[in-house]
Amino acid sequence: MTTTYALLLRGINVSGHRKVPMAELRSLIEGLGHTAVRTYLQSGNAVFTTEGDEDEGEEHLTRQLEQAIEEHFGFRVDCLVRDAGYLAAVAEACPFPAEELEGKQLHVTYYSAPVGPEAFADLDPASFLPEEFRLGDRALYLYAPEGLGRSKLGEALHKPSRNKGVIATSRNWNTVAKLVEMTRD
Structure with missing residues (x-):
């Protein structure tokens, strides 16, 4: 089952601190096996698709991405992952x-x-x-x-x-x- 998600990063690229270049973020997300990765603005918005079952939903992806971002960039970034249906409903x-x-x-x-x-x-x-x-x-x-x-x-x-x-x-x-x-x- 393919699901589309948005990744919302909190507090990055503000006044030159906690820099997360969007090209690197896209590569990082792709390196985790996600596809159709796109970013929007420099403030930490990404969209991607992933294959998986219900057990690998928003919470699992949030933990996975927070850990990968911390390992790659050297600092922790709070993340929220929300599926396409939730974003549309909001x-x-x-x-x-x-x-x-x-x-x-x-x-x-x-x-x-x-x-x-x-x-x-x-x-x-x-x-x-x-x-x-x-x-x-x-x-x-x-x-x-x-x-x-x-x-x-x-x-x-x-x-x-x-x-x-x-x-x-x-x-x-x-x-x-x-x-x-x-x-x-």
Whole structure:
């Protein structure tokens, strides 16, 4: 059975630190036996296909890729692997009018595990308006009209203490849509 996945790396190629060249990442993924490997942007997005059974799903691939990246590049990188169906479902479930917004105004934070509303119970949503967020399936949708860089809500949502033990990585809507497209090809 062939399955298409996206690999989302967290915190690489930022300000010259933790450099992971995309050509090397593609070669690394291919060296693990995966096929149709493509990358998108320098921020750590890859799409690949793999042969395998249900036991070798997202968690197995995440561990495999994290270990290979650490061995090859010499530092640990948190990774999330999500299959094509999940990526499409997250995009389709978006509670905001994505087609009416600029890509920089809408973001999805993908989580390694479900995160419930209790993680955000201390936030007063009204104090951040017009910014808003909604929870999804191992995902959080953030509407930030001025972009993530100026978002007070984004800053509050992504405090390291908020989701202890859960890996989180965010992508703007342009990247979300592109990864869905790439996993359909």
